[in-house]
Amino acid sequence: MITLAVFIFFAVLAVVAALLVVVQKNAMHSVLYLAFTVLATAGVFFALQAEYLGAIQILVYGGGIVVLYIFVIIIVNLKEIVPERRGLVPKLFLVGVPVLLCAEVVTLVMRTGFPSAPSGPEGSGFREMAEMLFASYLLPFEAASILLLAVLIGAIVVARRRHIDDPD
Amino acid sequence: MNILGIPILTLVTFFPVAGMVVVLALPGSRTRAIKLAANIFTGLEFVATVLLLTRFDASSGDMQFLERVPWIKAIGAQYLLGVDGISLLLVLLTSLLTFIATLSSWQAVQKRLKEYYVFLLLLETGMIGVFLALDLLLFYVFWEVVLVPMYFLIGVWGGERKLYAAIKFFLYTLFGSVAMLVGILVLRSQHQTFDVLAMLAAGPVLPVALQSWVFLAFFLGFAIKVPMFPFHTWLPDAHVEAPTAGSVILAGVLLKMGTYGFLRFSMPLLPDAARRYAPAIVVLALVAIVYGALVSLMQKDMKKLIAYSSVSHMGFVMLGLFVLTPMAAKGAVLQMVNHGISTGALFLIVGIIYERRHTRLISEFGGLASRMPVYAAVFLIMTMSSIGLPGLNGFIGEFMILMGTFPVSWLWTAVAATGIVLGAGYMLWLYQRVMFGRLANPANESLKDLTLRELATFLPLIVLAFWIGIFPKPFLAVLDKPVEKIIRVVNPAHFEVPR
Amino acid sequence: MTSAASSGLGHFIPEAVLLAAAVASMFVHLFAKRGGRRAAGYVALAGIAAAAVALALTPPSAETFFAGHLAADGFALFFKAVILAAGALAIVLAFRFFNVEGSEPGEAYYLILLSMIGMTAAVSATDMVTTYVTFELFAIPSYVLAGIFKKERRSAEAGIKYFFLGTLSSAVMLLGMAFVYGLTGLTGYAEAGPLLAGGSGLAALVAMSLFFVGLFFKAAFVPFHMWAPDVYEGAPTPLVVFLSTAPKAAVVAILVRAMTSLFGGYSLEWSGILQAVALATMFWGNLAALTQTSLKRMLAYSAIAQAGYLAIGLAAWGEPARMAVLFYIAVYVVMNAAAFGLILLVGGGGRFDESVDGLRGLVRRAPVAAASVLVVLLALVGIPPTAGFMGKYFLFAAAVDKGLVLLAAAGALNSAISLFYYFRIGKAMFLEDAVPAAPGAGPAVPGSVSRSVTVVLALSAAALLLFGILPGLLTAPAVSAVLGR
């Protein structure tokens, strides 16, 4: 019961913050609300007893990504407020389409529902997770490391002002 | 089954490709060598096809010199070539007309010689392959191979609107052939083979409804090629813009690919559908006969006139095929050859004055007979051949078609026979306007008569025109069995003995 | 578990070689002084060659490795070969392009390699998590590649578009994967598949739809294709050669695996989706290409249309269809690489000299290249005796065998439509005379047609002819790849 209450609290918090992320005029404000969302989501993870995930969420998202956003915005001084001229009807349309899609998915998925444990209980604790990660999911883990290498190179290539040995 | 163990049909099919390689290897500056090589190769090719005759068994209706090699194992396609009387005649026609077309290009073609002869030789391989292939996929491959060189022949060496004509030709015929491809696919999925002989042996395993669909798909492909009314409008454009050699081959051989397809594939493989649609096709053929002739009357351009006359003549061929009687069908096949000879020659004839005067407008000419008597004689013979004067080749075909049609319907015969009247009308009018009358246009004053080389290009055609007209037996003899075999499959009722 | 991994490693030497080559290329680029960029390219090319050799020596295996995450079957090997070919072609063409551009981002070479690692792993992946990670592994470098000419606004714009839309679609795919996991509790295709088929109905279909949409997007199937013309137009041409071919091959492999094992119980439904997609893609791509004025955009739409034919093969489930898909994807890579490669022939090979007119009279300047392009065009249209015809033929035949005659007919019709725009190129090259150089034309002198481009085109043309006349050379491995599983 308490977990449910905690879940609902954080869920509502996350939804409200997420909405605010999207509607801000100033990107800097959005980042702050994004931090709220991320933290609220971490709370949800805790409520779902995915403590490890919650921790990662706080560390990587809250400590990494959000800070990255702030840094970038400050570094390149992107404080411009983009005037977003768009009429009400198009806005409603653009919001309506994803909402309808979501509604469609929800109704269809909920009609069948999810079976309780089709593959048998494996336990969802930190220990089981760690074991399985290094036993079964070693390969994607390795692949993720190559991914990060690629991202490193890619981000540097694109973000740097010029190529390393460009004459200009 | 091959002569002395040599895969003779492969040789015949791909010999022009060898010529193509030789021409490609020659430096582009040595024009004479290129011309010579092309002429020698097409000439030798003709000789090679004639050599086929030495071992050909005319009394058999079966495929001969079969060559069967597995090709694509995954789908069971084979490299399967064979020849029977029908193919033989058309192969001979092809090699002869290609040779003549090559010869006629000696002076007519001045630019980009090397490419020209390369395409011409490639075209020949494609055409011969079409007539020899007995595997549907292989057939389709050759069928399409023909398109590309023709596209370039029209597009590079053609007249003013060559680009339009070339792409129209290509697109139009491609639309037909992809429809045919779908038909081939369905046939294959039903028979589990591409082998036409095996399909024939298996008999009509397709239900009639499916046959009809396949037939219609094939129909599109073949009818556009023939071209049947109302799919014919690419033809006048292509003919008018094509260079002379292109027109000769286009009219002489390419159109036959369509009728050949009907006879070789549509009819025996889909007999029920063929029977079912025969009346409709006959009606279209009759419309083509009359309509083509009428439109011919209105043409101001000589080539266009002859192009429309082809529509009419090919209507005759289609009529002969689809009344489904052996006599008419044989006449139709012979008429294919005849049309190749006479229309091919007529295009050469137009080409000759076009080369001299750079116009094909009828109104530019008149009274040429007094300047060019030999030319006039050749033109006259071919005109007469085209309108079916007895004693010349055209008559035999038309006569057999009409006689073969009569038992099926006197009305069809009557309508077709009006085509003969109209045919005389537009051809004689053309002849009169070009050859007769006073030599009014000063530009024509200095026209030279045929040179010996030009006369030599006509000679084989004239000989053939008389030969087929007077003694067609050798030609009809090779046709007898294979055509009857096909008609027996399609229209067994015709052979039934009452009670 | 560790033993399984080490024993399995023998089957994935090509990936290892690629990784090593990527690192080597990077170091060469960073530490070699002058000409380091080009050297990086050569290293990358050598790496691909070595990987190809390794691939050739790798026997197919029926087992899966790394705890069921990777397969090393003939199917995967076939796709890996295709991807290697695409990468190699792109790098060779890049040499020329970077020369003309006067700027050579050497990072491109190892980004291509890294992306290829993602693809080669993705075609082997038999687990959703692996699929997802490897999918991102090849996607993220490809966003960078599209935008690598960051000084060029169009390239930067292409990169950012590709990024946003790609990420969006991969998120959609991820949502589908999440649902699959929710319905089965598992992430491996082979294990989850039977559970999924066990009567979960609607949810499974929704999951499948979401899963496929991400893939459709990457394959640029209509209606998920809109990014493609923009990105292909903006991205550097040789990288477009890569972006328009290799990811599609990888996606098709993923699709086939997912369709056969994970969603094997829903073949009727996914066949339906793919039929619709195939129809839409072919018609849309071909029609839109018809009136394009920019050569590159036209080819972009043509690439979309070509993918539509592939969808026919995917829709026609069954082994012949899969064989056809394999055959066609191989042919597709060669055809498209050559098609975009031919843009480098325009004028002097400059990047944005992209109108068809630039090819006018090419046959006079470069007969070999022109003849090769002709063969490529014929293959793109699907005219025998080219492999393009055979590929289409197999696809249509597979469809007809499954009773999808109308689909095959639509495909055939489309191939006829496509003739019109493809032969605008043929017309320009062969039938029209070169226009006199316009004032302010690119620096390249007409008459200098790069040897490397010519070589690539000629090799492509030769391959297309060879596989067109003797398709058995390609069908044999394709058949064994399909049946050997």
Add this chain to the structure above:
Amino acid sequence: MFALIPLFPLLGAAVNGIVGIRYFSRRAVGVTAVGAAGLSFAASIAAFAGLLRSAEPVLVKTLFTWVPASLIRTAGGTTIPFALDLTFRYDSLAAVMTLVVTGVGLLIHIYSVGYMSHDRSYARFFAYLNLFTFAMLVLVLGANLAVMFIGWEGVGLCSYLLIGFWFTKDSAADAGKKAFITNRVGDFGFLLGTGLLLFALGTIDTAGITAAVEGGMLAKGTATAAALLLFLGATGKSAQIPLYTWLPDAMEGPTPVSALIHAATMVTAGVYMVARLHALFSLSGTAMAVVALTGAFTAVYAATMGFVQTDIKRVLAYSTISQIGYMFIGLGVGAYAAGIFHLMTHAFFKSLLFLAAGSVIHALSGEQDMRRMGGLRKRIPRTYFVFLVGALAISGLPGLSGFFSKDEILASAFASGNYLVWGLGLAGAGMTAFYMFRLIFLTFFGEERFSGETAHHLHESPPVMLVPLQILALLAVVGGYVGLPRILGGGAWFGRFLETSTGAHESHLAAGTEVLLMAVSVAVAAVAIFAAWTIYVKRKGEPARRFTERFRALHRTVARKYYVDEAYNRIFVGGVFVAARVADWIDRRVIDGLVDGAAALARGASRLSILFDEGVVDGAVNGVGRVHLAASSLLRRLQTGFVYNYALAVVLGVALVITLVIVVL
């Protein structure tokens, strides 16, 4: 033996046409051509003698199989092999025809040597002439309808070539084409008739047809249809109503051609064909009636036009049409031998008349208009004499050939009970006599109306022209005696000779009636000649002028050939051209228009899809309220490269796919 007959002219044509045209002297050309004709004539005589001696009434020679056998299904429901052989058959009918063709042909060849001596295309002329002889011989010797058709069309071709011999003259070229095409219309009937017979009987061999018909294998209706179709062919070739209009125009050809082709031989091919298939025609009363009536009407109708012609050759042309009408009367009443008899005598006197007219024209340096002649009796007396003989023969002066043949036809017509036909025939006889003598009086009597220049050159023809004329005149006089009727003491040998090929025809007339009929026709002719003399000699043409004044419209109508040419031009030629124009329009606008339309449609679809791709989603979103913008700027707005509308498309696509899967599948 008889197969050699056509060989010589063929060789002659080939030699002159291929070699002679370039390398032969005039003399060599002439010798070759005349030699060929002469050898052919000699062969004809030999063959004739052979036939007389032979016990077999029919000789057959098959050269080779022309069209090998094919299976055809006949009306009886049986499928039989049908082959066409290139076969010649020689019987009494063929014998008569070959003799006439080669005999008259030889004379005309000789005549032409003189007549054409100044023409540039001397060798070409003789090549054509020989070729014509060959074709005509194939026609008469052909044993089946197909071989006959070779000749049938061959003579048509030669006629075309010879009419248009002076092709630089537009009128000549036109006339040639008209002749050919009109004949083609007839061929249409011929071919269909052939097809019908083949279908009905399984054979088109003439003897086979006769045998089958006599064996009762042919239904009457079928026989009528076949006979009428074939008769359509005959009207074309023999210039009968309705296909006669080409013949007067054919006079554009050189005069010997008119004599040989358009008087003596080719135009009688129809007569010959009907006689050849007499069994078929006899079976159908309707067909016979049609033949007889067509002949009778043509005889009178053509004669009326003969009254008003001023061109000497045209008078003869109408006369020919009229006389062939007579032959058809004979055939139509079953008197086949009489028809052929008249064919033969007509060949003699009509070619005589034509050649003599040629001699006149020759003498007057090419003048053909009778209004510029007159008084030539004294200038060219020999020509006048033979002309007079011919005119008397055609008018039916007792004792001359025309008298016997014409009377036999009229008698047979009377005997058949078809008095309308008889009456028309009789009227025609009178009219013939009238216009022939009108011609004579205008040409040879009265004052000289030609110019002094012409008078200066006026001369009698050379012997090479006159001798054939004289021989023909002799034949025109005595030719009738081979068929001297019993009543006049003859044995009607001609009729009996032909019995083997045309069947017996017994006249049922009493002797007295026959004599009476003869007397009537002689009287009519005499009155007509007298009338002509009165009008044109005694009153110097005054009554004719007054008549013309009085009935101007009538005169003009007749002089303009009843406007039939104009009507034909309007209706048939014009009709065809209207149809052609319509077809041409359809071709360019409708059919090709559809093709181009399809292309345009594809382009339109293309533009539309691009438009959609590049932001119709955005347009749908932003379009509201922006309608007032100019179209071009709207288009610019639509073509955005924004991310979000692509993203929107992706999202919409997802929704679409899910909906598709759930709802449709």
Add this chain to the structure above:
Amino acid sequence: MIPIEAVIGFGLIIFTIGLAGVLVRKNLVIMLMSLELLLNGVNIILAGLGRHLNSPRGSIFALFVIINAVSEAAVGFALVLAYFRHRKSYDTDSLNDLKG
């Protein structure tokens, strides 16, 4: 016990907000953040399902998604920056150089 439907619904709402953000906003940075929301939504669903099924795979999957989110953020920012240098703006309205 938290009902699974609630978790999935919640995740989908976050997902939808992200989706709408990508669609509606023209500010590239905010669009990037919306992408983060998308992935967050899926992560919630994955975690919830892992709990619901009593399986660790959900969390593992989500872990990889987070790794991916980081990668995307990095590359995305890099591209936005590069673009910004051309445009001095992160407004998508200016992102229309590539059009027909």
